[in-house]
Amino acid sequence: MDPRLTEVTQLFGRFKAAFVRSDFSSCDKLLSQLKVLLTKFPSLPPSFQESPNAIQELTIARDIYEHAVVLSVKTEDQDAFERDFFQLKPYYTDTSGIIPPSPQEYPILGLNLLRLLVQNRIAEFHTELELLPTSALENPCIKYAVELEQSFMEGAYNRVLSARQAVPHESYVYFMDLLAKTVRDEIAGCSEKAYDHLSIADAKKILMFSLDQDLATYISEERPEWEIRSGCVFFQKARESAPSKEIPSLQLINQTLSYARELERIV
Amino acid sequence: MTTDVPVLEDVEMKEPQAPPSNSATSAGPSTLQHLKEIVALIETGAYAKEIRRIVRAVRLTIVLRKKLTSGVISAFLGYALVPGSEVHSRLSSYLSKEDNHDMDVDTATSAAQAPAKHALPELEIYCYLLVLIFLIDKKRYEEAKACSSASIARLKILNRRTVDVLAARLYFYYSYSHELTNSLAEIRGNLLALHRLATLRRDELGQETLLNLLLRNYLHYNLYDQAEKLRSKAPRFEAHSNQQFCRYLFYHGKIMTIQLEYTDAKESLLQAARKAPLRAQGFRIQCNKWAIIVRLLLGEIPERTVFMQKGMKKALTPYFELTNAVRIGDLELFRAVADKYAGTFSQDRTHNLIVRLRHNVIRTGLRNISISYSRISLADVAKKLRLDSPNPVADAESIVAKAIRDGAIDATIDHAGGWMVSKETGDVYSTNEPQAAFNSRIAFCLNVHNEAVRALRFPPNSHKEKESSEKRRERQQQVEELAKHIAEEDDEEF
Structure with missing residues (x-):
């Protein structure tokens, strides 16, 4: 060998x-x-x-x-x-x-x-x-x-x-x-x-925590924007997607100019 | 997958249905005559360094393909090559099996007529190509393999631009003969070496062909990782051959699909399907199959006309039923279709993609529910989606939650009540959505126009052969300056 x-x-x-x-x-x-x-x-x-x-x-x-x-x-x-x-x-x-x-x-x-x-x-x-x-x-x-x-x-x-x-x-x-x-x-x-809000018991169940304490630590460490009050977890509602009132002017100008340039090349 | 090559090959056949009555004897002399004309074409092409003529010669050869007999070819070899030379004897050995003796006279005369002036490498390579095509058509694959390997060895020594066109064809048949004998893995190293050689020689057509062959080689063994690494690193340039470009797009689309880049994949696959010539039916069917799946994965529902295209209806039926199941969002139906056509899907190697679709089926089902109900209990959602799991309500809840987060539906869940509340759908015209859609369409149209204009340009140098190299350099310099100037002006506009 x-x-x-x-x-x-x-x-x-x-x-x-x-x-x-x-x-x-x-x-x-x-x-x-x-x-x-x-x-x-x-x-x-x-x-x-x-x-x-x-x-x-x-x-x-x-x-x-x-x-x-x-x-x-x-x-x-x-x-x-x-x-x-x-x-x-x-x-x-x-x-x-x-x-x-x-x-x-x-x-x-x-x-x-x-x-x-x-x-x-x-x-x-x-x-x-x-x-x-x-x-x-x-x-x-x-x-x-x-x-x-x-x-x-x-x-x-x-x-x-x-x-x-x-x-x-x-x-x-x-x-x-x-x-x-x-x-x-x-x-x-x-x-x-x-969800708009969840009761603490439900939140615990959904997020798989056995103790209230664990849930509180998790929220304070990972999701500071959540709020615990009167036995419920409230999720922040900062994401309201209201129809945009503002016109994205700069983008529109850019697009229109590029159309004009391309059209000029064609004609 | 294996069907697309021969079909795409058909594209070049101007007369694919040769009259069946053409016996070898009657067709013989005229075919030989045609071949001699082709030789003349190659000779002028080689002396004048005009690649265009050689391309034409190859195209004419494909027309003759069905009429080739071993008699004609051996007669032709006697005419084109020096009898007794090494190449001649080697190529003749492939033909000896079913020699037609009625051609002997002709062989003798033509050999006598042709003095030894035909020592052009182009002609030699052409003879290889002819014999190779003949062997493949006669299904003598093992011999084709040997013949192609010999030709590749010869090609490696030659470095002439006029050979490139013929070489590209030879590479293709080299790989094809190995694919038919199921030994593609053997030639991978060789193909890579050839690709490097072609890159060093700036043989762009060769690079293009070899890159596609390599991609095909990798994909044959499902080596998507290697294929993508090669594809992303290989040099890209403007396509020389439409067919190679179509293939490239198709392979690119496939790789992107596997790697979940569905938007890119869709673009490539649709473009490949659109660019492929009408004759290449098999190839177009493959493209369509993949494109359908990718569109489904993207959450789009392909139009009915896609499935009703001429000659594709039958092949696309499984995909049609699949689309239907996804459109309705019925998991049960989806499962039934997937089982029913399991054979077809695994043959098309789309089985894993179909598995991925399950999640889209659920999504569509959920979207339908959220549109029709303003409030529905999660238990009903689970029932409607036909989720079969030990704990359907909890599953439904988390599935709905994920769909909400991914933006597939606009709703909220009330956990205490156990139901889902859909939000009112907003007015789409109050958002920037229409503007974005308009922009993408305009961009597409302008792109099509620009590509069409580019395609109309003359090939470089074809009409200015007499221009001296100095003059040309001067002119190019001018053009470059002009281009720079224009670009600068463009910049200033902003």
Whole structure:
């Protein structure tokens, strides 16, 4: 066996042991060592050189990056997640003819979709979604993310929140917690437009707070323009869209001048 | 998606329906005669450096397409190329399978007539093109692949502007033959190299063609991210070929749709559908399908005439029913249509877009409700929208709240009473809305006019061939100065 491969395998064994122990700082150190070692494998992307150990090398590299992604979720580091995911992605897209697909593939792709959703990068979400074959949409992990996006777009927020109970994979919980915060902000934004006022009890229920105190802190921190009086939350009504009395003269002049100039060119 | 290329190809065919009675023997000599005329055209074009003539030659070739037989071509190869040369023997090897022996006499005579003067690279490339078209028409795709790869290798060494037109066609068939054998991914690196080469040589037609081929290549594998990165970074210039421009618009529209830039997407797709020649039916249908979905996603309802266009009615039926469901805002009907045509939609690769539409259906339904009722309970809203979920009232409430925030409906919710109160619709003429609509229409008309004027201009240099380079430089300088002057004046006006 190739000595480099042995070294990586041993180091990866230690990494996994630390991972199981949830010793994340030593995981981090081992991971960066592993990544350096991986650069010496010739068969990995992007060169894909054919070597006798190609299959083992690719498999172990993919395994390492998969662990790296999960680790970044556990350490709640979104930037590391993005980096590791992009390093992992070529293994899913370009090695299909060389090594068998990984059982972790869809959970991790679903996790990435969820991340894009949390970060509100909907365009990238859909770009990633297009890359998946139709059969993948049936996978519980992918389906979960897709349905979340739909409920989110529709505004069925309580469906988003109740989905937290049905996570298909334990690592999804982290993003679901982040999503809950995003959802609360969305709900607050919608509520101030849709209601004149709400009783404190209702507001608590809608914004998912269990204590009056929490609600008050949230309002004072995030929505200082709301007002609490006589047991009700009043939303500011500064948005009255009265028909505009004012004529946007500057804009009109600009437009008319441009028509005149264009017409002059025609005649 | 796969249908649009051959159909768009038809555009160039002046006589697509060749008389079926044309047997090889009777058509042979006259076809050969035509081919010889084309050769003459290419020769004069190459010597006089007139690209126009070569464009014409290519167009004439496409007319002959249906009449080509292996006999005619091998006779022609004997005429145009030096017999015994490497190219000649290589190209002949593709034809040897079904050789028509009745042409042998002609081959011999023409070979004798033609001395070795025909060593023009243009002719050589033309022969490649001819054989390639023939192989594709005869469905010998593997051989076409080999032939096109050989021609591309040869093209890389040649650097002549008069070859560009032929090269662009060759690139197209190169990619097409790989698409037919389902091996597009293999040539991606090669296409990128060719695109770079074309850019270095300032071969704009080649760049245009190759950019489209690359986009097509990426989109074939749904690589929207890569496609958009390439598209946004590749140099853009005024379109040389209308067909390539149409394709570009179509691909651009598709990418924008996936990335949720619906307004841009709509513009591109509609323009592509409008610019595509009438003959390119398949391409126009594709454009229309995508344009319909994008308009639906934007919350517009396409007019009925869109679906009733000649020859498209059948292909657009699924989309028509879909539009109907969105227009009524009936989730149940929408679901039924989506299920009924699931096969068509996944074939068109629009399935994911249809999924996105669900939310528009709800919106339209909600808008209808808010127009018809001044006050309605949330339970009724849920019932009318046919939301099927464990907690319909709470869902309805948050959906309504979001619609209000997004400005889709003008209403308020009374949480304690559990109902939604619609506001009176204001007078639209008291706002600036009409002015904005007027402005966008005027801008569109003026843009159309300007583009029409630009299209009428003479191609550069076609009528001033005798002008010396010095004189030309002088003239260009004058024009530039004039333009600068005008621009300055324009600025001063403000």
